[in-house]
Amino acid sequence: MMNAKTSTQALPGQRQTKQRALVYEVIRESKGPLTVPEIHVQVRQTMPRTGIATIYRTVKLLHSSKWIQAVTMPDGETRYESADLGHHHHFQCKICGEVLDIDHCPMSLAPGAELPGGYILHEHEITMYGICPRCR
Amino acid sequence: MMNAKTSTQALPGQRQTKQRALVYEVIRESKGPLTVPEIHVQVRQTMPRTGIATIYRTVKLLHSSKWIQAVTMPDGETRYESADLGHHHHFQCKICGEVLDIDHCPMSLAPGAELPGGYILHEHEITMYGICPRCR
DNA sequence: CTCGAAAATGGAAATATTTTGCAAAAAATT
DNA sequence: AATTTTTTGCAAAATATTTCCATTTTCGAG
Numbered sequence: 001m002m003n004a005k006t007s008t009q010a011l012p013g014q015r016q017t018k019q020r021a022l023v024y025e026v027i028r029e030s031k032g033p034l035t036v037p038e039i040h041v042q043v044r045q046t047m048p049r050t051g052i053a054t055i056y057r058t059v060k061l062l063h064s065s066k067w068i069q070a071v072t073m074p075d076g077e078t079r080y081e082s083a084d085l086g087h088h089h090h091f092q093c094k095i096c097g098e099v100l101d102i103d104h105c106p107m108s109l110a111p112g113a114e115l116p117g118g119y120i121l122h123e124h125e126i127t128m129y130g131i132c133p134r135c136r
Numbered sequence: 137m138m139n140a141k142t143s144t145q146a147l148p149g150q151r152q153t154k155q156r157a158l159v160y161e162v163i164r165e166s167k168g169p170l171t172v173p174e175i176h177v178q179v180r181q182t183m184p185r186t187g188i189a190t191i192y193r194t195v196k197l198l199h200s201s202k203w204i205q206a207v208t209m210p211d212g213e214t215r216y217e218s219a220d221l222g223h224h225h226h227f228q229c230k231i232c233g234e235v236l237d238i239d240h241c242p243m244s245l246a247p248g249a250e251l252p253g254g255y256i257l258h259e260h261e262i263t264m265y266g267i268c269p270r271c272r
Numbered sequence: 273c274t275c276g277a278a279a280a281t282g283g284a285a286a287t288a289t290t291t292t293g294c295a296a297a298a299a300a301t302t
Numbered sequence: 303a304a305t306t307t308t309t310t311g312c313a314a315a316a317t318a319t320t321t322c323c324a325t326t327t328t329c330g331a332g
Contacts, residue, residue, distance in 0.1 A: 051282040109242040118269035133254035
């Protein structure tokens with residue numbers, strides 16, 4: 001199944017480059033949101049001369065063009081993931097630090113619910129912490 | 137009404153200093169969570185020679201001693217607020233941007249639960265977004 | 273297909289933020 | 303008040319991100 005943003009489509013910006021296509025591909029194929037250094041490591045496995053500045057520039061471009069979205073972790077770390085994912089949450093392993101997507105939503109309140117004090121709920125984000133199978 | 141962490145009580149760490157007492161007082165008396173530079177500005181109004189390193193060190197000490205807690209804003213900014221609250225979550229108004237504590241926990245999974253993939257849940261943090269009564 | 277203009281890249285330098293080293297000052301102990 | 307130990311202020315170092323610029327790459331015109 002193809003949608004409007006497969007890697008064969010034009011990337012945002014003036015020129016289509018191998019670095020931009022690869023940055024977007026790495027983010028798309030990740031099991032969870034990635035930091036800029038993590039993207040850099042993966043991109044260099046294919047294009048070893050890629051500089052960190054290119055990752056920063058490309059991530060900013062993809063983000064401002066809505067191809068990817070930023071996820072700020074509660075510890076302040078910024079991670080990026082594809083913008084066309086469905087509703088999901090994040091789990092971070094307290095030992096290895098890896099972050100991955102959790103499709104199951106453990107939220108007991110529905111959108112539109114009224115919280116004590118008269119607050120109307122629209123969206124929510126949940127970050128879970130624990131131990132991944134590899135670290136057990 | 138006095139609780140265990142009024143400014144007359146001992147502060148965490150080895151020595152009780154004027155700088156530490158003042159940092160904690162500034163955070164306690166703020167109407168909202170503060171950044172390190174904001175705390176620095178306020179502390180220097182009383183103790184002008186206070187260095188930014190002392191604010192970073194003191195905030196880290198107060199935080200690791202659980203006297204204050206960190207709140208990461210959606211843009212990645214880290215702010216600190218007094219921490220004499222129990223388990224709670226955060227609600228941010230999408231119109232005015234105000235962030236406030238929500239005592240009700242809408243989490244349907246208990247600590248120790250196993251998520252699909254073999255991940256063991258320990259803690260969680262929930263940020264809710266919606267509209268506050270004032271903005272309706 | 274080749275050329276040339278414009279944009280992107282890599283690497284380094286510049287910025288910005290947070291942490292650390294250390295001599296002097298302050299706090300607790302005697 | 304003297305001694306010991308911790309903390310502070312300042313500067314330097316470590317980190318993280320952005321900008322600069324010469325070279326390389328993209329891509330459209332011919």
